Amino acid sequence: METRDDKIFTKYKSAKNMVSKEIKKLAKLEQQEVASQCKLNPKKFWNYINSKRKTKSAIGDLTTTDTYGVVTLLMHILMRKKQMS
Numbered sequence: 001m002e003t004r005d006d007k008i009f010t011k012y013k014s015a016k017n018m019v020s021k022e023i024k025k026l027a028k029l030e031q032q033e034v035a036s037q038c039k040l041n042p043k044k045f046w047n048y049i050n051s052k053r054k055t056k057s058a059i060g061d062l063t064t065t066d067t068y069g070v071v072t073l074l075m076h077i078l079m080r081k082k083q084m085s
Helices: 006-037 042-053 067-084
Strands: none
Touching: 006 042, 006 067
16 A cells, blocks of 8 residues: 555555455346256256356456445446456
8 A cells, every 4th residue: 555544554454345345246146046047947056056167367467545435346347247247
């Protein structure tokens, strides 16, 4: 981090924890949806399974001092991902 200010670090930790919780919650909802429809829609089930088996390239680090902007960006990415599935 660019600064050692405790207030900024606390905001960062709070934002990071909030985003982590949202990611876990969305993943759990997606898994529940796939599980509830696996008998009726096996193709969706196998697409989900296969999507988890593939390797993905790494994404570079985000560099910003605006904690709120990072959270907004991550929430936007999560919402877009949810719309695509």
